[in-house]
Amino acid sequence: MQIHLTDIENAATRIAAFACDFRPTRLTDADxxxxxxxxxxxxxxxxxxxxEHAPLAALAYLSRAGLLHNHTGxxxxxxxxxxxxxxxxxxxxNGIAxxxxxxxxxxxxxxGHPSVVLWPALLALAEDRGLMGERLSSAFTVGMEVIGKLSRAMALSHYAAGWHSTATIGALGAAVACCHLLDLNARQIVHAIGIAVAQAAGTRENVGSEGKSFQAGHANAxxxxxxxxxxxxxxAGAGALDGPNGFLALYAGDDAPHDWLAELDEAPLELRRSGLDVKQYPMCYATHRALDAVLALRAAHGVRLDDAERVDITTSHGALVPLVHPNPRTGLEGKFSMPYAMAAALKDGAIRLTSFVDASVQRPDIQAFFPRVHATESAGPATPRWAEVTITLRDGRQLHQRVQTLRGSAQQPLDxxxxxxxxxxxxxWTGVAARGPELLALARQCHARPARALITDLQAIVASAVKETA
Structure with missing residues (x-):
């Protein structure tokens, strides 16, 4: 069933028409x-x-529930x-991990984080059904488009109200992406949106805990x-998304604009317009501009933790909201802490996965430096994002660095x-030998491979690399 634009009555049918009509042939080589x-x-x-503990605990739960098997195919x-x-x-x-x-x-x-609520769901379905890979990339693009448009309509107020947009908005975009992957008709997609709305949840109170990763996994499920x-x-109800008692009314209130669907499927697509920012540091993105700044100052001036009297960060409005742990004691808490980000960067000269073991966070000189870090938000607009760092040295000198465009962002991507x-x-991090270039080359051919063959080869890279390090 194809719905024409002239027949559209609500948001779900508009999204369904887009997801039905989108073709893999529209994607460029760059896409x-x-x-x-x-x-x-x-x-x-x-x-x-x-x-990590959370995926292992989830694995134990699945094992006790009899939900795992080892039957190939x-x-x-x-x-x-x-x-x-x-x-x-x-x-x-996979979403939790x-x-x-x-x-x-x-x-x-x-x-929030789009890829982690799209790829686990899409690959699980494609592998299970034995699908060809050509619709994987188009399904990902469809999911990004829905996530991007919903986000432009509601994410700012939605997130400020305490919702975890990765889990909520992400679940709806991922549901539409899965429908496109399975080549469902428009009527089925409308129902899928309603079914997804019935399950969409996630709170920022779980930030800094394992509950946050559960919420990402839940969005995939x-x-x-x-x-x-x-x-x-x-x-499900056709008005579950934008009806009087639908998702937008309940989760965004009166703040959501009514014209958010006008640009759905308009060039440039969200995959290109918003793009994807690949993280350089394994911690909350709200710290990354400040980290770019402090690491640049450290490299340029040779400054170390012992040289610093204090660090002041001024950043764009709303940028500090996720940073809920000013005095972290665990690695997981440290991922959501500006004081830890600044202290660890000055001491170690890098932020890596090893920065977030509990022992790294609990180092006495690191803990002692937390009160010396002061972060404030500007009263100006929330975007574009920026951060300015001032390091006051013990000898009275001050070093300044401002960062707006991040390395790894869509505007300055990693090579x-x-x-x-x-x-x-x-x-x-898990004892696997280096296979980065091989893994990247394989993933970039996802559109041209049968899904099962793709997953088999990805898994084989990890398995063979483990054997080499044994």
Whole structure:
């Protein structure tokens, strides 16, 4: 069933028409390259996260519940592991592993992480169904478009009200992406949106805890479940998104503009317009501009932690909202702490995965420096984002650095070697030998490979690299 624009009555039918009409042939080589880079980054970060406490606890839960199996060809893979599960379960677990380190990519309008709520769901379904890869990249692009447009309509006030937009907005975009992947008709997509709305949840109170990664995993499970139920004929309210008591009214209130759908499917697509910011540092993105600044000052002037009397950060309005741990004691808390970011950068000269073991955060000189870090927000507009750092030295001198464009952002992307180096760091975190360039090259061919072959080869890279380091 195809819905023409003249027949559209609400937001769900407009989105459904877009998702039905979008064709993989619309993607340029540059678009396909962006999708492949995003897949490589998301998969590598999940492999790095697979041994963290949250995914291991989730694995124990799945094992006790009898939800795991090792039968090749059935279900979908748990990334970096031998176990398999039904696609909904695999997407959930891979989403947890992909988000627990907070090292996965972001997109600015969302105030959240799009790839980690798209790729686990899409790959789990595609692997389970034995689909060809040509719709993987187009499904990712469709999901990005829905996430981007919803985010422009509501993310700022939604996030400020306490919602975790990665989990909420992400679940809806991922559900539509899964529908496109499965080539569902417009009526089915409308129902899938309603089913996804019925499950969308996530609070910023879980920031700095394992609950945040659960919420990312849950968004993937929501997407797979919503698309699969709609495919089976399960129905939902057509106005669940923008009706009087729908998602926008409940989750965004009166702040959401009414013309947010006007640019859906208009050039440039959100994949190009908003783009993806690949993280250089495995911690909350709200610290990254300040980190770029302080590391640049350290490199230029040779300043170290012992030289600094205090650090002052001024940044754009709303930028500090996720940084909820001024005095962290654990590695996970440290990921959401500006004082720890500044102290660790000055002491170590880098922020890596090893920065977020508990012992690194608990170093006495690091803990003692926390009161010397002072961060404030500007009263100006929330965007464009920027940060200015001033280091006051013990001898009275002051060093200044302002950063607006981040390395790794859509405006200043990492080159292939820099991205491969991040992939290597992720794999090394769990004892896997360097395979970054190989992993990146494989992921960039995701549109041209059968999904099962793609996953088999990705998993083989990890397995073979583990053997080399044994």
């Amino acid at each position: 396909l390259g962006l999708c492949g880079r995003s897949l490589a980054d998301t998969y590598a970060v999940a492999v790095a996260g697979r041994g 059935q279900g979908a893979s748990l990334w970096g592991r031998s176990e398999r599960a039904a696609p909904e379960i695999a997407a959930w677990w 992909g988000h627990v380190l907070d090292y996965d990519d972001v997109t600015v309008p969302m105030r 929501v997407a797979v479940r919503a698309a699969s139920l709609a495919e089976a004929g399960f129905e 292939a070697a820099e991205l491969a180096a991040k992939l290597d760091d992720c794999m090394a």
